[in-house]
Amino acid sequence: MNIGIEIKKLRTEKGITLKELSEKSELSVGFLSQLERGLTTIAVDSLEKLAAILEVHLTHFFDYPHNKKDIVLRSYEQEIIDAVEGGFIKYSLSTDLENKQLVPRLIEILPQKKNEEILSYKHEGEEFIYVLEGILTVYINGKSYDVYPGDSIHMDSKIAHNWANYTNKKVKLIAVNTPNFYGHNTIASTK
Missing domain, CATH: 1.10.260.40 (lambda repressor-like DNA-binding domains)
Incomplete structure (x- = not known):
């Protein structure tokens, strides 16, 4: 488009x-x-x-990704699968999410004000986060963690959690989640 x-x-x-x-x-x-x-x-x-x-x-x-059947996804082919109010832009890191268990995404989080309320939530599955750029603030069970480039988190998604970017620069991370909401003809946001 x-x-x-x-x-x-x-x-x-x-x-x-x-x-x-x-x-x-x-x-x-x-x-x-x-x-x-x-x-x-x-x-x-x-x-x-x-x-x-x-x-x-x-x-x-933004157009949602098409079901490509190639194994390799070139960096210039990454498509936005979701853009959420508040400055979250999510790119698919898969050429084919159909019938897959994992949802690999590249996520960019724009800066946000510290006074914005961050509500934690729980959902089915598990989550892996690897920070590529910037400082991500992660809330897990009411506790706050600053996660730096090269740091990672692997957790059960049934634990109350959420994340935010309180810096003045973009945060970029790789997130891999289960279950796969995208591969079942449903566009649903897990973050």
């Missing part, structure tokens, strides 16, 4: 002018015009603003 074309389509369907979209989003008319013509790209946080104004979820702008 071409994000710029989709933004223009949504904007015109809602009867919003470029100038109005510019004022609401605090992005320049020139930038928005270039975006709609496919001449520039947009940062996720700016796209999130536009999604809110156009009354769609951020994931509206």
Whole structure:
């Protein structure tokens, strides 16, 4: 999907002018015009603003992965499988999640404010996390841990847990989860 074309389509369907979209989003008319013509790209946080104004979820702008049957997934073929409000972008690290037990993902977490409430939760399965970049704050059973690049966590997902990024830089991690919600024709978020 071409994000710029989709933004223009949504904007015109809602009867919003470029100038109005510019004022609401605090992005320049020139930038928005270039975006709609496919001449520039947009940062996720700016796209999130536009999604809110156009009354769609951020994931509206991304295609879910196709069932490829190749064994090797090239880095340039990684597709977004989910983008969650609050700045979580999840990429599939598999060419075929159908009938698989594990869900390997690359996750990028944008900075968030420390005063945002982080609610822990539990779910079936187990989880493995390996931090590639940044400092991840992980909550496990009410206790907070700072997890640095090269650090990992392997746990039962039935333990109350969640994570956050309280730094001013992006956190990048690899997460491998069970069970596989994606391989059963259900797009469901485990984080």
